[in-house]
Amino acid sequence: MKISREDVLKVAALANLELTDAEVETYRGQLDDILTYIDKLNEIDTSNVEPMTQVVAASTDDAPLREDVVVRADIITEVLEGAPDPEAPYFRVPRVIEK
Amino acid sequence: MSAPTTWTIPEVRAALDSRKISARELVKEFYALIDQKNRELNIYLALSPERAFAQADRIDAAIAAGDALPTLAGVPLAVKDVISTHGIPTTCGSRILEGYKPPYDATAVTRLESAGAIILGKTNCDEFAMGSSNENSAYGPVRNPVAPDHVPGGSSGGSAAAVAANLAVVSLGTDTGGSIRQPGSFCGVPALNPSYGRVSRYGLIAYASSLDRIGPFAHTVRDAATVLSVIAGRDPRDATSSSAPVSDYPAELDRPLHGIRMGIPDDYFGEGIDPEVRQKIEAGIRLLEKLGCKRVSIRMPNTDYAIAAYYILATAEASSNLARYDGVRFGPRVPGATLIEMYQKTRGRGFGPEVKRRIVLGTYVLSAGYYDAYYLKGQKIRALIARDFREAFEKADVIITPTSPVPPFRLGERTASPLQMYLADSYTVTGSMAGVPGISVPSGKTSKGLPIGLQIYGPAFGEDRVLHLAHAFERAGGSDL
Numbered sequence: 001m002k003i004s005r006e007d008v009l010k011v012a013a014l015a016n017l018e019l020t021d022a023e024v025e026t027y028r029g030q031l032d033d034i035l036t037y038i039d040k041l042n043e044i045d046t047s048n049v050e051p052m053t054q055v056v057a058a059s060t061d062d063a064p065l066r067e068d069v070v071v072r073a074d075i076i077t078e079v080l081e082g083a084p085d086p087e088a089p090y091f092r093v094p095r096v097i098e099k
Numbered sequence: 100m101s102a103p104t105t106w107t108i109p110e111v112r113a114a115l116d117s118r119k120i121s122a123r124e125l126v127k128e129f130y131a132l133i134d135q136k137n138r139e140l141n142i143y144l145a146l147s148p149e150r151a152f153a154q155a156d157r158i159d160a161a162i163a164a165g166d167a168l169p170t171l172a173g174v175p176l177a178v179k180d181v182i183s184t185h186g187i188p189t190t191c192g193s194r195i196l197e198g199y200k201p202p203y204d205a206t207a208v209t210r211l212e213s214a215g216a217i218i219l220g221k222t223n224c225d226e227f228a229m230g231s232s233n234e235n236s237a238y239g240p241v242r243n244p245v246a247p248d249h250v251p252g253g254s255s256g257g258s259a260a261a262v263a264a265n266l267a268v269v270s271l272g273t274d275t276g277g278s279i280r281q282p283g284s285f286c287g288v289p290a291l292n293p294s295y296g297r298v299s300r301y302g303l304i305a306y307a308s309s310l311d312r313i314g315p316f317a318h319t320v321r322d323a324a325t326v327l328s329v330i331a332g333r334d335p336r337d338a339t340s341s342s343a344p345v346s347d348y349p350a351e352l353d354r355p356l357h358g359i360r361m362g363i364p365d366d367y368f369g370e371g372i373d374p375e376v377r378q379k380i381e382a383g384i385r386l387l388e389k390l391g392c393k394r395v396s397i398r399m400p401n402t403d404y405a406i407a408a409y410y411i412l413a414t415a416e417a418s419s420n421l422a423r424y425d426g427v428r429f430g431p432r433v434p435g436a437t438l439i440e441m442y443q444k445t446r447g448r449g450f451g452p453e454v455k456r457r458i459v460l461g462t463y464v465l466s467a468g469y470y471d472a473y474y475l476k477g478q479k480i481r482a483l484i485a486r487d488f489r490e491a492f493e494k495a496d497v498i499i500t501p502t503s504p505v506p507p508f509r510l511g512e513r514t515a516s517p518l519q520m521y522l523a524d525s526y527t528v529t530g531s532m533a534g535v536p537g538i539s540v541p542s543g544k545t546s547k548g549l550p551i552g553l554q555i556y557g558p559a560f561g562e563d564r565v566l567h568l569a570h571a572f573e574r575a576g577g578s579d580l
Contacts, residue, residue, distance in 0.1 A: 016425070017450070082202075
């Protein structure tokens with residue numbers, strides 16, 4: 001077994017994800033299958049392979065530095081209309097700082 | 100006159116030019132058919148008639164004034180629900196974005212609308228583009244228009260089905276591991292995944308940023324080429340978009356085909372491929388030989404590792420990209436006593452099972468102590484897969500494979516094992532990892548009448564070559580093999 005119930009709970013906490021007991025059990029089994037499958041990557045020696053960190057090779061044309069100019073989007077009202085608990089010009093959240 | 104809803108881009112233009120129909124009447128025809136079919140097929144999640152009719156009226160006014168019309172004037176378009184459209188609900192097929200209306204348009208949408216296209220609405224998809232069958236949508240699966248008890252493929256199933264069911268002339272999908280090409284194959288329509296960097300992703304709601312791309316579905320390869328010519332090119336708002344020159348793709352299609360070397364990977368027709376799929380792809384290869392292509396044998400030795408590496412990289416990137424859905428700025432919120440509890444409940448209830456599974460896997464592979472074993476290893480395997488393609492393209496101009504090893508399956512038939520579902524993506528995932536363009540073109544049907552797709556890969560930014568060959572294949576009757 002590659003992944004335990006506790007591993008799933010720990011990862012879910014890192015991802016701020018509430019899972020039911022049933023979900024924890026289901027994901028544990030499925031992730032165990034997937035991670036076991038992923039083990040096949042150990043069949044190839046990659047010690048001399050450079051990782052691919054960029055898909056399209058960078059050229060100066062494609063990665064130019066632009067001036068850092070502020071451009072007003074003027075969408076504050078529209079953005080706040082879509083928020084679950086707005087108080088213009090802010091997003092309100094449950095209390096974070098103790099009294 | 101054929102039914103207006105079956106028209107291609109040139110047919111729409113001819114009808115508008117000859118005043119057989121107005122753009123407004125054309126849009127009405129499409130909405131009438133959508134009204135009739137959408138309940139069963141579940142293709143559209145949102146319609147945008149106000150915006151569509153306003154655009155149609157602009158086109159009609161231009162026609163009345165005798166103005167020159169842009170490339171896509173009056174062409175009805177469907178847009179996958181992971182692509183932002185100003186003021187039109189965009190949910191990514193997820194409860195966590197229920198009711199969300201983006202405050203801006205994606206660049207691809209802006210370009211298509213500027214070229215005269217008419218946005219009819221947003222198409223259903225697997226939640227956040229994660230899936231191969233459309234069964235992961237929070238709003239219910241799309242049904243395959245060719246065989247409604249079968250899946251349309253995924254994740255861009257709604258966009259593929261919209262074209263196949265004549266509910267749009269062209270559509271936009273997105274492809275991360277096969278999500279344009281596989282539903283194109285399942286629904287029997289041409290489906291192009293352009294090179295990474297070819298089309299701006301500004302406004303595409305991210306799943307896996309090093310893999311995500313936008314591309315078209317259409318009735319014909321020519322129409323797909325026309326849409327690409329409009330959406331391709333550098334966009335200052337997407338730092339990953341390339342300034343490589345954009346060809347006039349439709350103009351390149353009718354050049355003679357000769358001496359094209361098509362690479363056939365030696366071990367791609369072995370275990371796991373459906374016999375009927377194999378037979379039609381082999382017939383497709385013979386047809387391409389008759390058209391003057393030369394068959395060369397190539398090796399893609401690292402293909403076997405593509406799926407495993409893909410699920411590391413894609414889920415790792417997804418776990419990071421999807422961190423933004425926290426009930427603060429958009430979408431519904433589930434209340435909690437503390438900020439963290441609010442996040443956990445909002446995300447726990449807002450995301451569906453496949454998305455949660457991938458977030459958990461992605462977070463796991465990135466968590467302390469596992470980075471080298473998983474993410475770094477995945478990037479190294481990715482480099483090997485890209486090398487396989489580079490070496491293959493030294494011997495061949497294009498690579499031919501099946502799009503999917505299996506024809507469309509029944510709804511519910513494959514949901515039990517996520518791993519088994521993932522494994523069916525191996526022909527498409529390799530190209531996603533390498534960043535190269537690939538198209539799926541219809542290549543006959545099974546004895547039960549289910550569509551089969553043939554995939555053509557080209558080297559990075561070789562869309563013209565891929566489209567050229569696909570067009571010749573289509574013209575020679577590839578879809579009726």
